[in-house]
Amino acid sequence: MTFKAVTDEIGRVLLGQDDVVHGVLVSLFCGGHVLLEGPPGIGKTLLARTLSKVLGVAFKRIQFTPDLMPSDVTGGNVFNQAEDDFVFRPGPVFTQVLLGDEINRAPAKTQAALLEAMGDFQVTVDGVTRRLPSPFFVLATQNPIESEGTYPLPEAQLDRFMMKLVIGHPTHDTEVALLRNYMGGFDAAKLGEVSLRTVLDAEGIAVMQEVARRVRVDEEILDYIAGVVGRTRMHNAVDLGASPRASIALLLASQVIAASEGRTFVVPDDVKRLAAPVLRHRFLLQPDAELEGTRADDVVRQVLADVPVPGGERSK
Template identity: 45%
Template sequence: MEEYIEQRVDLTLFSEKIQLLRDQIASVIVGQEQAVDLVLTAILANGHVLIEGVPGVAKTLLARLIAQLIEAKFSRIQFTPDLMPSDVLGTTVFNMKTSEFDFHQGPIFADVVLVDEINRAPAKTQAALFEVMEERQVSVDGTTHRMGELYTILATQNPVEQEGTYKLPEAQLDRFLMKITMGYPSLEEEVAILERHHTNAKLIRLEDIIPAITCEELLSLRTFMSQVFVEPSLLKYIALIVEQTRTSKAVYLGASPRASVAMMQSAKAYALLQGRDFVTPEDIKFVAPYVLQHRLILTAEAEMEGYSPIKVTQRLIDKVEVPQ
């Protein structure tokens, strides 16, 4: 009983830190609460995030802001059609003084990496991210360079523009824990944005923002993940949802076991964000569409009928009976 009470006290401290992060983000970005919660969930669950949205909805700002609030080493890579793998990973250069080859780290070496417009680079450059996203390491010229424990990639992409863009490989999409779509603000939120810009007084520069949490604190918060309770019936619920994606006639390629693990980890992290040390079916239903939508390939018939992966995912989730 004493252990349980102690754990609740720890969760209170956890909730205070997370609320501070949320408040700091809200002071800069109007609305987008759901997207903010999902990004925080993914970072807590030790996963990478793909943020999709039309230009001007604060995708890049959100990624930069989160890196600033977590006192982490931040790096930004602007993906372009002529970007080479060495521009991302780094290069080995001959040092005339020592007569040895030195490795010069690329921008991929940081704690939080913002990959802006990820779908603008060709497959060769995308493939350079495969190893670092899954194994948190980079192998160059036979030498392996390890990343830090916090290592997170936040990638953005614009779904509208087709010219000069490339489709992301399925193997790479599967490495993203979640795909989040940032939509337009509501009328009230748009008015609030205009008021902030009109007065200029409420606009806060990113450089002036004081970090709300250190890398060490965030990593210690991650240790709570192992204490989150998941009932066996909920594990089966996750497996049944994933199985639906493999048997549905609308889906050509279903979700992998990696998706099942991602769904469980995301549900545990989201439960923690809500101040709970146990997962509910609602947690799973909330995170499942964002964990699954980018991992599914629809059949040509489903696409011709106007179905989108998020719509199909939602239907498949609704088909599975919720455990009591």
């Protein structure tokens, strides 16, 4: 019920992106992070801001640029003349919902500043480790079109995103509805003027995460997840398959999906439903396959069509 309430509330502002919103929430309730890929101007920032408002959590944004330094992300020690000592000034990463806009415009060392934060929910500066507030959720965006002046995310960084969601242009009807909203006075830059309800808080998110962990997963489902992820390592178009972290992510996401639908158990459909967003950024395609136009989603589709769904094979 809470899941649907959050979705509906965000849907009031962000039109026609239900799947993306759903994926973002699943990642949030899994404790994961999301990489949003899509062209500019389709509401990526709006989604992050709306999400933080609906969830009632702190929100910060980092605009990644080529001259951005790691300390601009994590924060650093500055000298306080009054106290004659170095004082830690936290960076924007110390928040609950962090929007990393155009993350691939920053060089690798700056991107790597997020590794510890995303993986361990902590930041270490000058040998001092500081915990990040909970929940900590990174929503990074990247533009898939531009390549000049961008730095592709390293595999280690990509693997720390639980999902990679592809956000596309709205349909015609959705766009008309969007225009109608603007005619009615809606302005994305003035989100505070929109009467969005806060339907969940940080504690509520923690409860949701705990509930999702308790969803039953049959042994055959585990076997199926391992089979799907393992098959990506054997696919002839894949150079480097998905890591075990992908299996864990798929498991957690399936549990959240089941919980969001009010089920106490995971069914194979949950795994299939989320396989693409969870796996698409976690394996490397072979260069010749990429040249031939094979996409990661195509590989995932082939894998899902190839791995037998657990049908309760019986011994008799």
